[in-house]
Amino acid sequence: MKVLLLGATGNLGSRILPALLTHGHTVTAYVRSAQKLQSLLPEAVFRRITIVQGDATDVSAIKEAILSSKCDAVVTAAGVAAMAPWAKSDLPKIFRAILEAVRQAGSERGRPYRFWCLGGTGVLYYPGTQSMLSSYMPVFLEHRQNVALLRNLPPGSVDWSMLCPGNMTPESSDFSVPTKTSQGKLIAQAASPPSWHHLWVRFIPLIGRSIEMAINFGRYDTTLEQNAELIAADLEEGHDSRFVGTTVGIISGAQ
Numbered sequence: 001m002k003v004l005l006l007g008a009t010g011n012l013g014s015r016i017l018p019a020l021l022t023h024g025h026t027v028t029a030y031v032r033s034a035q036k037l038q039s040l041l042p043e044a045v046f047r048r049i050t051i052v053q054g055d056a057t058d059v060s061a062i063k064e065a066i067l068s069s070k071c072d073a074v075v076t077a078a079g080v081a082a083m084a085p086w087a088k089s090d091l092p093k094i095f096r097a098i099l100e101a102v103r104q105a106g107s108e109r110g111r112p113y114r115f116w117c118l119g120g121t122g123v124l125y126y127p128g129t130q131s132m133l134s135s136y137m138p139v140f141l142e143h144r145q146n147v148a149l150l151r152n153l154p155p156g157s158v159d160w161s162m163l164c165p166g167n168m169t170p171e172s173s174d175f176s177v178p179t180k181t182s183q184g185k186l187i188a189q190a191a192s193p194p195s196w197h198h199l200w201v202r203f204i205p206l207i208g209r210s211i212e213m214a215i216n217f218g219r220y221d222t223t224l225e226q227n228a229e230l231i232a233a234d235l236e237e238g239h240d241s242r243f244v245g246t247t248v249g250i251i252s253g254a255q
């Protein structure tokens with residue numbers, strides 16, 4: 001698949017880029033600084049990609065990059081959510097612009113694009129309910145408005161998936177191709193975290209579910225490379241992916 005990647009200079013994006021190449025995708029990276037990307041990547045990898053310079057808040061520039069690269073899919077790891085509920089980051093502005101560009105480009109070509117983006121565990125549902133986990137632990141709330149934008153899209157306008165990891169750590173800083181992860185594949189499921197441990201503490205009034213969440217949270221630590229691999233592998237399924245139109249919870253298969 002031809003893929004336009006935003007956020008390629010970030011922690012996750014710099015792992016997604018080689019993972020995409022490993023899976024046989026063709027990559028155009030949309031970055032603010034080609035120089036910064038070049039300094040991160042081995043020369044042999046840098047030579048295999050096309051670069052477009054631009055800002056991720058610029059709807060028309062992103063749309064132009066999507067259309068001119070003739071990509072079939074857009075992946076974004078651009079911007080990072082503020083942790084505290086009162087803090088603000090550029091992520092909502094970036095996310096809104098990218099999604100609007102993907103929607104408009106799809107409408108112009110007459111077919112929706114496959115779109116992978118990032119959320120966090122907090123926008124997944126507490127298992128068996130329709131309440132987001134961030135209702136019980138209000139951190140990284142900016143992802144919630146991004147999910148709302150996705151769910152309010154006109155039907156059939158964007159074939160989106162939102163990966164919702166917990167804390168991600170690097171396995172290595174080797175961005176050569178083929179990429180490898182030593183931690184094994186992730187187990188993924190739609191809408192809520194897989195393999196959730198329900199505990200008796202959840203019956204404690206008011207704070208039970210929050211305590212249960214805090215105990216579960218460390219189990220959802222994964223590596224950046226595992227998440228990059230999941231997106232790159234899923235794009236091979238194209239528009240038939242089981243994750244089209246949903247948030248995606250993950251846990252390390254090594255558990």
Ligand SMILES: NC(=O)c1ccc[n+]([C@@H]2O[C@H](COP(=O)([O-])OP(=O)(O)OC[C@H]3O[C@@H](n4cnc5c(N)ncnc54)[C@H](OP(=O)(O)O)[C@@H]3O)[C@@H](O)[C@H]2O)c1
Binds near residue numbers: 057078081090121167
């Ligand atoms: N890291 C984690 O443990 C974790 C866990 C759960 C969810 N997430 C989510 O995963 C996503 C990626 O996280 P990350 O750790 O990879 O973030 P990161 O390392 O901070 O990377 C952010 C990327 O966004 C780019 N960017 C920021 N503003 C931009 C703009 N205006 N135009 C173009 N590019 C822009 C940055 O480019 P420059 O290099 O030009 O600044 C960089 O490539 C975030 O949405 C985060 O909330 C992360």
